Amino acid sequence: MSRKMLQFTHLHQRQPDKRGAAERRKDFGEISTAFGVPQAGEQASRCEQCGIPFCSIHCPLGNNVPDWLMLVAQDRLEEAYAVSSSTNTFPEICGRICPQDRLCEGNCVLEQSLHGNVTIGAVEKHITETAFTEGWVRPVLPGAESGRSVGIVGGGPAGLAAAEALRRKGHAVTVYDRHDRMGGLLIYGIPGFKLEKDVVERRIRLLAESGVRFETGVEIGGTVTFAELRRRHDAVLIATGVYKAKPLGIAGSELPGVHAALDYLIAQNRRDLGETVAELNAAGKNVVVIGGGDTAMDCVRTAIRQGARSVKCLYRRDRANMPGSKREVAHAEEEGVEFVWMAAPEAIAGKDKAEGVKAVRMHLGMADASGRQSPVAIEGSGFTLASDMVIAALGFDPEDVPALFAEPGLKVSKWSTVETDVALMTSLDGVFAAGDIVRGASLVVWAIKDGRDAAESIHRYVSAKSAQAAE
Structure with a gap:
């Protein structure tokens, strides 16, 4: 049926139904059911x-x-999918994991007028899942082959988005990744309760059917030299993401029982993929997660599902200043996570292993350069949280890409991100970069945009080379 628009005056906002907290604590399945057509x-x-x-x-x-x-x-719906997929390579993924409350939905005019935003993310998911069910999602098959080849280092969202866009233009594309599966953080970093792995694997199969070649277990600078990679292809895209954990920088952080967030999440995601992984399990433990972003929320909610005795999230600011999605915080609270607001870690207690987190209460002082109030320690307010598993979720830094690739000519910033010009070309001719390795740790949706933008620049570059060769 065809409905009139502007129905917010009598239709209330409704999110998709969620499974109850007691039920969803038992598994790693997605927590929301899908919208029906009505x-x-x-x-x-x-x-x-x-x-x-x-x-x-x-x-x-x-x-x-x-x-x-x-x-x-x-x-x-078929037309809706055509419009949706024209600007987004992976709408089924963004519909699930984008922080819509900070982006589209948070800026919806209805939200500002207190009518409650349109549930954009849930509708986006509905569109794409319907499209897959009806067979409207098909492999990209270019009209003609260009005769040009592009190598992409990194099979995460930026690399895969670029691969799809370049294949659409008729270029031969090979994606290299050091892991045993493509998908990057979509596979290894994001828990199944937010993004089930078969959703990502379905899209990767489509890319393979489009003619994109995937080579896993490849270490650039080890298995293959960067110089050899450049010889193989007319252009190269670096889309490695950022994986190095920011250090806690406090006494005791090297003790057994203290883990980096990504190591912890990768272990569970490998279990979800059917592998046997014995280590990094929170079952029966008192867990403290340090940090306040979306990765911290992924960790606390994973620990709940693993059967931890208790799960606490330690964050130095208050709820209003938390960088993570408010929805994720609410989901975590529903599932039994305890938040310890306005507190910062000072040291990890224990001799031979982690036994607790020594922390101090904070208050919010003057605003910093970003406009956020800076947390200041309250003298004499120290306390200890008992914990035999501590997870550091303070964010990620880039690895030393020039050293990894044995390519000193690749320029990086003072933050170790790869430097590019406006066309996303690096200091090396024909070598481009996109995603987190350029902008720093960010959102999947930004990585998709960067990958698509890089693909456009690469297309112009290799097309110009073809034109020069023809002269």
Whole structure:
């Protein structure tokens, strides 16, 4: 049925139903059920069809959100998928893991007018899952082959988005990754309760059917030299992401029982993929996660599902200043996580292994350069949280890519991110970079945008080389 738009005056916002906390604590399946056709159409019809669509403006990909909401309201789902996928390589992934409350939904005019935002992420997921079910999602098959080849280092969201865009242009594409599977953090870093692995693997199979070649277990600078990679291809894209954990920088952080967040999450994701992984299990332990971002939320919610005795999240600011998604915080609280706000770690207690986290209470002082109030320790307020498993989730830094690749000519910033020009070309001719390795640890949706932008620049570069060769 075709629905009129602007139905927010009598239709209340409705999110997809969530499984109960007691049930979802027992497994790593996604916590929300999908919208049915009537619910998706009704929620889409709430859209105000703004003249200035702030939802699109605040989407890194510039998704044409009002357009595909209108098409969903009119039950024109195939057209809605065409519009959605025209700007987003992986709408089924963004619909699940984007922090919509900080991006499109958080800037929806209805949210600002207290009517409750349109549930954009849930509708996006509905569109794409319907498209897969109906067979509307097909491999990219270029009209003609260009005769040019591109090598991509890194099989995460930036690399895969670039691969799809370049294959669409007819270029031969090979993606290299040091892990045994493609997907990067989509596979290894994000827990199944946010993004089930078969969703990612389904998209990778489509890319393979499009002709993208995947080579796993390849260490650039080891298995293959960077110089050899450049000889193989007309252009190279570095899309390695950032994996090096930021250090705790406190006494006792090297004790057994103190773990980096990504190591912990990778272990569980490997279990979800069917591997036998004995280490890094929180079952029966008192867990303290240090940090306040989305990775910290992934860790605390993983520990709950592993059967931890207790799970606490230690964060030095208050709830309002937490960088992680408010929805993720709410989900964690529902599942039994305890938040220790306004407290910072001073040391890890213990002699031979971690036995607790020594912390101090904080108050918020003057604003820093970013405008956020800086946390200041309250003298004499120290306390200890008993813990035999401590997880550091303070974010990620880039690895030393020039050293890893044995390529000293590759310029990096003072933060070790790879430097590029406006076309995303590095200091080396024909070598481009995109995603977190350029911008620092960020969101998947930004990595997708960067990968697509890099693909456009690479296409122009190799096309110019073809034109020069033909002269």
